[in-house]
Amino acid sequence: MDTPEKIFEAQGTKRWAVANTTAKERIAKLQKLRKTIVDRQQEFYDAVWADFHKPRTEAWLTEVFPALEEIDYSIKHLPNWMKDKPASWSWMFPLNQSVSHFEPKGRVLIMAPWNYPFLLFIAPVAAAIAAGNVVIAKPSHKTPRVSAFLESLIAGVFEQDEVAVVQGAGAEVGDRLLALPFDHMFFTGSPQVGAHVAECAAKVHAGITLELGGKSPTIVLDSVKVADAARKIAWGKCLNAGQTCIAPDYVLCPRRLVQPLAEAIADNIKQMYGDTEEARHSCENFVRIVESRAVDRHKALIEDAIAKGAKAVIGGAVYCEIAGRYTPATVLTGVTPDMDIMQGEIFGPILPIVAYDSLDEAIQFVQSRPKPLALYIFGKSERDINHVLRKTTSGSTCLNHCILQIENLSVPFGGVGMSGTGNYHGIYGFKTFSHERNVMHQGAFDPLSFLYPPYHKAGDKDWRAKIQRLAKKILG
DSSP states (O other): OOOHHHHHHHHHHHHHHHHTOOHHHHHHHHHHHHHHHHHHHHHHHHHHHHHHOOOHHHHIIIIIHHHHHHHHHHHHHHHHHTSOEEOOOBTTBTTOEEEEEEEEOOEEEEEOOSSSTTHHHHHHHHHHHHTTOEEEEEOOTTSHHHHHHHHHHHHTTSOTTTEEEOOSOIIIIIHHHHTSOOSEEEEESOHHHHHHHHHHHHHTTOEEEEEOOOOOEEEEOTTOOHHHHHHHHHHHHHGGGGOOTTSOOEEEEEGGGHHHHHHHHHHHHHHHHOSSHHHHHHOTTSOOOSOHHHHHHHHHHHHHHHHTTOEEEEOOGGGOBTTTTBOOOEEEESOOTTSGGGTSOOOSSEEEEEEESSHHHHHHHHHTSOOOSEEEEEOSOHHHHHHHHHHOOOSEEEESSSSGGGSOTTSOEEOOGGGEEOEESTHHHHHHTEEEEEEEEOOSOOGGGGGOSSOOOTTOHHHHHHHHHHHHHHHO
16 A cells, blocks of 8 residues: 555646546546455445444444435436536626536545444545545554555455545544545544644645534424334334434433433343343443443543432443443433533433423533534424524434434534534535535627727716616616
């Protein structure tokens, strides 16, 4: 493998050839990538199980299937996306024709995270390929087996001067890559690292997409169906052991419903993963935490909450196993804003429930914190739902379910404020990696020729009258 600098230089040479590929040629590349993924998917399942015990069914549902769906969507729509889009005519230049022309940004850097190491690598890579770019992609060093698989997968489909995978720790290889003058940088990860990426991108005036995270709230309304909400919240929180950027981070719940909701969520966790702590610990459907120090952090968060008055309805710090990278599914009641668990993104299977006495109190709680990547609302009252939507902002919102908003490729996915910059999925991914170029074709008649110097005197009423009559005629 060449150095990042040599790969970058080689891709600079190849960049214009790739940029001028047709829709048919790009589709052929995407089809080859898709076939290779399908043929080698078992290697991924083995790798992701070895890295942090993600079961095959969950790995297929949350990584392979949506990645293939993204590729298929691009294959279907790419010819139309690449067409020039005519603009409305200008009254001043009625015979001119303007179009929006989509051209590749050029050399693209994609830095993928570890929590969905396949999907969040393949989806932006496929979008960049569809847009006609050359790509250097860096998978996470925290999932070494998946990263090795991705390097092998890409090498089997693309030459290094078109799409290359570079491995290594972010503080080392990542910073070397960020020092290169890419045309666009795409990063998925924490807001803290995202700020560093943005700073590096600014130095070379690169375009940037930041897919970050934050504390995504779930607001439970008085009109909620507790049983229905509890099952969906339990699933959304425990999916990938809570290591999901759009997982429900905490719940804001009417005070009278806190205990019934907490117990119902706990019951659903038992139904999905086992009746006892021992059964849940040995359950093959419950994903492990990516590294031991994250479990240590989870344990400290739970202990701090309990020490300050919270209660564990299920789970608890005593069941954390640092060496085994296991954090138990935990539901906490009696949670208050001063607790450590409410200060930063949890990124684990721990669900704090905060009581509120009025809906406006819950809304103010959300408003007072950084803009979240996702917001979930559970309830039947359209009035209350609309009130929450009007008074809050988030990267995405899902009503009466969790996570599912990410699946529809005809709408954008991305954050706002501290939860991200830019978006992708479907045509939005194609646009993210494209420059929308304004191209105007001059018509046979040039009205501007009447306005070239030397200019008429300000007092030339005949000239001004002619211009006014011409404008009135054109405008009707």
